[in-house]
Amino acid sequence: MMVEGLTERQREVLTIIARLMEQGKRPPTVREVARTLSITVRGAYDHIRSLERKGYIDIRRGSARGIEILKPPFSIISTSGQGIPLPILGQIPAGDPLLSEEYWIDTISLDRSIVPDGAAFMLEVTGDSMIGDHIVDGDLVLVRPNPQPPEGTIVVAVIDDEATVKRLGRVEGRPALVPSNPAFSPIPLDEEVREIRIVGEVVGLIRRRLRR
Amino acid sequence: MMVEGLTERQREVLTIIARLMEQGKRPPTVREVARTLSITVRGAYDHIRSLERKGYIDIRRGSARGIEILKPPFSIISTSGQGIPLPILGQIPAGDPLLSEEYWIDTISLDRSIVPDGAAFMLEVTGDSMIGDHIVDGDLVLVRPNPQPPEGTIVVAVIDDEATVKRLGRVEGRPALVPSNPAFSPIPLDEEVREIRIVGEVVGLIRRRLRR
DNA sequence: TGATATACTCAACATTAGTTGAGTATAATA
DNA sequence: TATTATACTCAACTAATGTTGAGTATATCA
Numbered sequence: 001m002m003v004e005g006l007t008e009r010q011r012e013v014l015t016i017i018a019r020l021m022e023q024g025k026r027p028p029t030v031r032e033v034a035r036t037l038s039i040t041v042r043g044a045y046d047h048i049r050s051l052e053r054k055g056y057i058d059i060r061r062g063s064a065r066g067i068e069i070l071k072p073p074f075s076i077i078s079t080s081g082q083g084i085p086l087p088i089l090g091q092i093p094a095g096d097p098l099l100s101e102e103y104w105i106d107t108i109s110l111d112r113s114i115v116p117d118g119a120a121f122m123l124e125v126t127g128d129s130m131i132g133d134h135i136v137d138g139d140l141v142l143v144r145p146n147p148q149p150p151e152g153t154i155v156v157a158v159i160d161d162e163a164t165v166k167r168l169g170r171v172e173g174r175p176a177l178v179p180s181n182p183a184f185s186p187i188p189l190d191e192e193v194r195e196i197r198i199v200g201e202v203v204g205l206i207r208r209r210l211r212r
Numbered sequence: 213m214m215v216e217g218l219t220e221r222q223r224e225v226l227t228i229i230a231r232l233m234e235q236g237k238r239p240p241t242v243r244e245v246a247r248t249l250s251i252t253v254r255g256a257y258d259h260i261r262s263l264e265r266k267g268y269i270d271i272r273r274g275s276a277r278g279i280e281i282l283k284p285p286f287s288i289i290s291t292s293g294q295g296i297p298l299p300i301l302g303q304i305p306a307g308d309p310l311l312s313e314e315y316w317i318d319t320i321s322l323d324r325s326i327v328p329d330g331a332a333f334m335l336e337v338t339g340d341s342m343i344g345d346h347i348v349d350g351d352l353v354l355v356r357p358n359p360q361p362p363e364g365t366i367v368v369a370v371i372d373d374e375a376t377v378k379r380l381g382r383v384e385g386r387p388a389l390v391p392s393n394p395a396f397s398p399i400p401l402d403e404e405v406r407e408i409r410i411v412g413e414v415v416g417l418i419r420r421r422l423r424r
Numbered sequence: 425t426g427a428t429a430t431a432c433t434c435a436a437c438a439t440t441a442g443t444t445g446a447g448t449a450t451a452a453t454a
Numbered sequence: 455t456a457t458t459a460t461a462c463t464c465a466a467c468t469a470a471t472g473t474t475g476a477g478t479a480t481a482t483c484a
Contacts (some may be wrong), residue, residue, distance in 0.1 A: 007460070026238045026277055029441055043462045054221060064441055065238055066277035066469060111320040116422050134346035207417035208326050210366060219430070241471060255432050276440060276471055
């Protein structure tokens, strides 16, 4: 089951399948996919087999609604539905493509009701620099992308290719990324010593295990 | 769509459906349900219609795998699969039936990977008595039922019909429920003034919105 | 005690849905 | 340039699945 790249159309089909899956709370039939794409059943079936051949889905042969998505397309992220799949970003690139698949280390599907509006990805917190705001090492924070959040917001910033969570504030009147743990120092934003990029605001949190 | 009570058998069937749903990542067919119950297709179909009549499931007529669970039975909780539906308990009864549906205020489906083993329900935290452990007002804690957790564990206890989160510890050598906020006082466990019942241990946490 | 709900069996029917054969047109590849 | 992959159409077959009729036995309810 080699995993090859998809054509544009194939990615489109995969996205449609994922969306139908969320909307209907079950895998779509070949005919439902065909109808959505406005093509024939056979056309849709061919696509589905291509996606299977390339390892993106699994087909339970001879079984109604037998499609199982193995590698979800990232376009599901912004879609509405019941479960919202959010990628966990390992590294955040200093450059442009924030939601590029290559930086995903995992994807977790969360119930609509716990995902704040606009949240697009998650990030694992390293260190206790925000412990004053009760965000501790190992927590997963939910992030809403926003390069210009209001002052006072807890944000995710990328400094020299490393992601960090801090509060956007001021120190002696100058804008800075302020930790809420006194053991850490604020990072001024006006002196352009390092490349700093604000990625978004923290809008939620998940703690998978408690520390003793 | 009146919601009536289920018979024992009907609850059993609902549980089977829910389990098949998780295992197969899609709703089961009538025949799959029948096979699992070792009864005929018609027998299973009758059950399914009863469950629909009583408002526990919805049947998308004429559609393969058309069952949608509206009110999941709590037995799904401990099952493996992809999404794990966890009820949020509003009140916790001082009496016996901990996971009785009447106390559910909501159900949220969480990805397997963020639900620690054995977690069975969630509880919204009121107050900041555990702020020293970075659990704040409004947080949802995931609870693994366990009436005898080891000392040092953060537990959910019911005191006079009210649920509270505290750490199981000792004060002056005597067992007590200890808050991690100095503004609150420990609650001794040995003097039986009030009825105290330890329900389980806190194994995870979800924060849906951050406070400024 | 008759009516209704539960919990089934057996058999059959109708529709849905998976799957295949044959063929067209275009673009990419060896 | 022949071959293969992509992206489809049309038509048809078969298997899977939903659905119904008729009937049995037991328990509950009015």
